[in-house]
Amino acid sequence: MTTTRGAAVVIIGGGVTGLSAGWWLARAGVDVLVLEKGIVGWEASGRNGGGATHVYSPFGLEEQRLWPQMDGLLGYPTEHQPERIGIALTETQLALARRWAEIGELRGFRWELLDRQQVKELVPIAGDNAVGGTYLHFGGHANPQRTVQAYAWGLQDHGGRILQHTTVTGLVQRGGRVITVETTRGTFGADVVVIAAGPQTGMFAEMLDVWLPLAPARVEMIATEPIPLLAVGGVAGNGLYGRQTLRGNLVYGGGPHEWINVPDMATPSHTNTPLVRNLARRLAELLPGAAHVRLIRSWSGLVENTPDGLPVVERLARPHNVVLATMSSVGFGLSPASGRAISELVQHGRCLFADLGALGLARFADTPPDWREHAGWVAARPAVEATAGGDC
């Protein structure tokens, strides 16, 4: 297949950021094509805690404004639910929960400090080990799997196209711009290219001689059988992020990540480790009333981080028709806003609703190539083939 086809905007990566950007663009009447190497939202975008409480971010206010409207805007359910409760089992955990709440307060949101009794009234399966908590009347959570599909479907409903199982293999430049995108299923012309390819974003940047330091890591989550619905499902704490789903499952993650190497465009399988037991313990500590509940599932996902953990969302100076986007492992909740920002960078060359100055590439100009070694963010061993039986 060597036919030349294309779109006004080609988006590389059908994760939550690329899909949201594509949906915003398609809504605006822009001809958009998303190229996805697997299935939409299949990686970390569809397997995360679903949290939507990031008021510290330049995208934070827009995140808070948009989420309550998303079901209606998309035409598909996201399971968005407002509010969060943070439960602290130690004074240190309480200090962290308060800090999160106070950042919200600085942005004009309301919250309450809870004592143990109030925690137990709001969350009956919490225990006497709670020292207190916070009740945020802002933020919330949604279902990542349903949301990524909603973006994909919404994008199609507005005339956008998605090609799954299509791996991008090259970017052809001419005259200071990317003119075509080469893939395993032919070549696609583009006026503007958005690169939102998760852990692979750095490799695409490299193709453009742009330095984007990224370190991929694997993180894990667990899910229990359903239990009766809590009044507020957005309960977390004790070093866990997560929520109770509208079905009633307790879905939580946290704990140590594993830095890995992703040597090529293929994403390795979603493997779990015995960490699921440590997660189970943390959850039983957080919600002792649920200690008898059965764990029925776990999963893992690969996420990428920049050295400072902050996103890169920038329209490049050269090639000037490229927008580079990585959310540095915190992409799901911010996606309504990040996608909107990207669509504005594509259409207007700048984000109209937020100052993205802090999210530019310039901050990494002095980051050395071996920054991962300096930071200790390295894989335990070199990337290995699937010798899954181990070292025998």
Add this chain to the structure above:
Amino acid sequence: MREPDPRSIAGKAPTPERHVPLVVVGAGPAGVTAAIEAARAGVEVVLVDEHPVDNDMMAMDVPLCFGQRMDGAVRNRAAMLERVVETNPGLASANDAGVDVQLGTYVWGAFVNGPSVQSLPAPMLGLADDRRSWLIGYDRLVVAAGARDVLLGFPGWERAGTLGAAGAAALLARYRALAARRLVIVGSGALGLHTAALALEHGVEVAAIVEVEGRVRGNADAARALAARGVPILTAHTIRGARGRTGEIESLVVVGLDGQGAPVSGSERVIACDAVCLAIGVTPSVELLHLVGARVRFAAALGGWVPELDAAMQTSVAGVFAAGDCAGVHDAMLADPGIASEQGRVAGLAAAESLGATGRGGPLRTPVPAATEAPHAYWQTWLASLIAAGGWEVNVCQCEEVTRRELVETRPPRYLKWDSPQMSARSVSTLAGDGPLNQDQVKRLTRAGMGPCQSRRCREQVGLLLAQAAGTTIDRIPLPTFRPPVRPLPLSVLWPADEPAAMREEWVSWFGIPTQFSPHWEAGMAMDEPTAHTRLVE
């Protein structure tokens, strides 16, 4: 290099409480033989089997479809342990051969290094009993996990009394605890006839055998023998539904089919029974093989997805072997446990030899499975007849209450009370238009397969329905993934008493990058997520 990131997994790797050269999972004919052969060759072997399974687990139709037809005796763990030992003489032989036999022990996970995990000190299994979980490291692994029931729904199949043939066999022969007096068996293949004979042998009446095809599928002599004992075999029939005044099955309505497979109205008959045993097929239990990353293929003659094996029964993963029904199941294996045993012998000796042990020598005779008619075509025939007789408003997934119609229309779950014109325009067919259908994707949207039975009751019928909607066959639908724990275990059981101190001390909810969650308007501010031994930094 600086110190490894203290919030990463570095320095927190799990330590198995024991490491053994060979673990064999499953104490059926294949597993027992593998364990004995390896032990006789001088290898230290642990043989793990989950039976007797805890009553609560059985009530969830895990690991087999017991259909709530366990009698009260299964609550008596000591008695059940005795029965399991009594009814499986191989366990005593294994014990005599020096095998460390661990019964009532679930294998809920298999953890190995791979492209995205490089931190494990050794391959290990997650084990558990009813009280606690632990890890055991291994050099070699023989998986002899058996096969599980292929189930298809009909109106009323949620009622207590819907069993699978493998679940019924376990309750009859292994536990001697089947709480049913009058059984209808669905399917007249070798599996159905075998199950009928087993039921009669244990004093359970067989009210009928129902067969969708126009002829008995199994051995004619076996069918005649059953008929001679008064078992009616209704060919060219399917199920209209199960009835009962309470949540129990009290009767089954069957209906005749015409030459085109359409139900003949007026041909219904009501069969009094207290249990319906689906004996349409069993499929290899490949959960653990999937978790270690062994390559699988769909083998029509072997009951579905099976591991790719070499002549020594070794999977694509070095050091991991498969034997018995989980390596591929076919009719001849029902009648002759020697086939599974022989596979176990080959696997056990090969594992022992690869560990440097010298076996008793002799050539390895790998049995060649007899080619049979593709069982999934038979499953599809049954499903078509059940749809024709029972309609689309029948639960596919009992745990999540997803009907056939809701599945193929990719409806969001009912509790969302969602409706929109956009949603109504979407279906499995439109998804198929966007790329090859993937059962895991449909699962996420409809929730079919996401319940506590871990999709044991709906996996194959979801696959069949997707295949039908996409105009293909089930072998073309990719194998949906299995996720640990592959047995639903309480948080309190999984709780790691052996947690390393560093795990608690350095635990953070996210990466612990000080600037990651700092307010963007306070440039340069750090908000380090505190650990058990650090404070909040501002």
